[in-house]
Amino acid sequence: MITAKAYAALSAKKPLQPHRLDRREPRPDDVVIEIAYCGVCHSDIHTARSEWGPTTYPCVPGHEVVGTVVAVGTKARRFKPGDLAGVGCFVDACGTCKPCRAKEEQFCQGHLSFTYNSTESDGKTPTQGGYATHIVVREKYAYRIKKGVPLARVAPLLCAGITTYSPLKRYKVGKGQRVGVVGLGGLGHMAVKFAKAMGAHVTVFSTSPGKERDAKKLGADAFVVSTKPAGFEPLAGTLDFILDTVSADHDFTPYLQSLKTDATMVLVGASPEPNRLLAMPLLLGRRRLAGSLIGGTRETQEMLDYCFRKKIYCDIELIPATKINEAYERTIKGDVRYRFVIDAATF
Ligand code: NAP
Numbered sequence: 001m002i003t004a005k006a007y008a009a010l011s012a013k014k015p016l017q018p019h020r021l022d023r024r025e026p027r028p029d030d031v032v033i034e035i036a037y038c039g040v041c042h043s044d045i046h047t048a049r050s051e052w053g054p055t056t057y058p059c060v061p062g063h064e065v066v067g068t069v070v071a072v073g074t075k076a077r078r079f080k081p082g083d084l085a086g087v088g089c090f091v092d093a094c095g096t097c098k099p100c101r102a103k104e105e106q107f108c109q110g111h112l113s114f115t116y117n118s119t120e121s122d123g124k125t126p127t128q129g130g131y132a133t134h135i136v137v138r139e140k141y142a143y144r145i146k147k148g149v150p151l152a153r154v155a156p157l158l159c160a161g162i163t164t165y166s167p168l169k170r171y172k173v174g175k176g177q178r179v180g181v182v183g184l185g186g187l188g189h190m191a192v193k194f195a196k197a198m199g200a201h202v203t204v205f206s207t208s209p210g211k212e213r214d215a216k217k218l219g220a221d222a223f224v225v226s227t228k229p230a231g232f233e234p235l236a237g238t239l240d241f242i243l244d245t246v247s248a249d250h251d252f253t254p255y256l257q258s259l260k261t262d263a264t265m266v267l268v269g270a271s272p273e274p275n276r277l278l279a280m281p282l283l284l285g286r287r288r289l290a291g292s293l294i295g296g297t298r299e300t301q302e303m304l305d306y307c308f309r310k311k312i313y314c315d316i317e318l319i320p321a322t323k324i325n326e327a328y329e330r331t332i333k334g335d336v337r338y339r340f341v342i343d344a345a346t347f
């Protein structure tokens with residue numbers, strides 16, 4: 001066994017606290033990663049607090065992991081000790097179903113092992129995430145990280161990056177298109193960077209007027225304070241695509257009304273409460289409302305390589321492990337610029 005130092009939630013109501021974790025010895029196709037950094041995703045908070053349903057405790061969150069491979073199993077071929085590696089939102093899948101064969105393992109119809117609050121392929125061993133010094137995963141589900149990149153700023157690409165890149169690519173966002181991004185947090189700020197890099201004109205919708213200057217620095221062309229109805233009026237029927245990253249319930253109506261005929265709004269934000277949806281703005285304009293979930297292994301590696309090529313990294317605030325609970329509170333308040341990342345050397 002490899003003993004890792006970690007931080008865990010022990011119940012929905014208590015703050016996270018220091019925790020010891022046993023990681024398995026590497027199986028033939030495993031890699032052992034010494035974690036350097038782990039991002040703090042709002043999904044970690046939803047899960048730590050059982051907001052999406054009962055969580056299994058203790059729960060070590062964290063699915064935006066980067067580090068160095070320190071050991072490999074006897075049959076591991078993709079990585080060797082000393083390589084950099086990343087781990088995202090899942091650590092195993094059946095590998096044989098249709099989505100797995102298409103490298104869209106996030107929709108695995110067999111057993112998908114999420115990185116935490118899930119089970120290994122045996123269906124019973126709990127998985128534990130990246131708020132820890134080490135993680136052991138099948139090498140097939142680890143990603144290659146280029147040497148020399150700013151590692152702490154790469155970590156959140158493993159979830160915030162792929163979750164926003166994937167729908168922008170799928171809906172062919174590009175030059176000449178007008179794109180809206182709702183919510184300027186961890187996901188939202190990456191959505192702005194990607195949509196700009198793909199050539200779109202980007203409008204940010206935010207409840208935080210104080211984020212306007214940042215939005216423009218991130219590349220946004222326009223900024224709308226979403227709590228003021230007047231800001232939406234000139235936008236009616238003008239947008240080709242909207243990506244909604246909001247972590248809580250909010251009214252979709254003004255966003256749907258901003259879409260052109262036949263245009264789509266994709267939800268990636270996962271409000272624990274049911275969202276309000278009035279049918280009429282969808283009907284008028286034959287608009288579409290859709291969802292998207294992270295991305296598969298092929299697309300995640302593609303996104304990482306795209307970021308390395310274009311030098312697209314996350315804007316982060318690096319924190320020691322002792323600040324995790326404070327980071328949760330600030331994230332919930334929308335006070336994150338724009339991703340907290342834990343320095344794993346501080347566990
Ligand atoms: P985050 O950093 O907290 O950003 C969410 C942003 O939404 C906030 O910064 C805030 O932006 C806005 N917001 C928060 N509460 C709001 C409210 N009540 N009304 C309107 N706007 C509000 O969170 P994140 O890590 O980016 O994650 C966002 C959501 O995506 C979470 O629900 C997370 O679980 C989910 N998620 C989904 C996937 C997927 O695969 N689909 C992957 C990762 C995360 P402003 O201050 O600009 O208003």
Ligand code: ZN
Nearest residue numbers: 041043159160
């Ligand atoms: Zn996430």
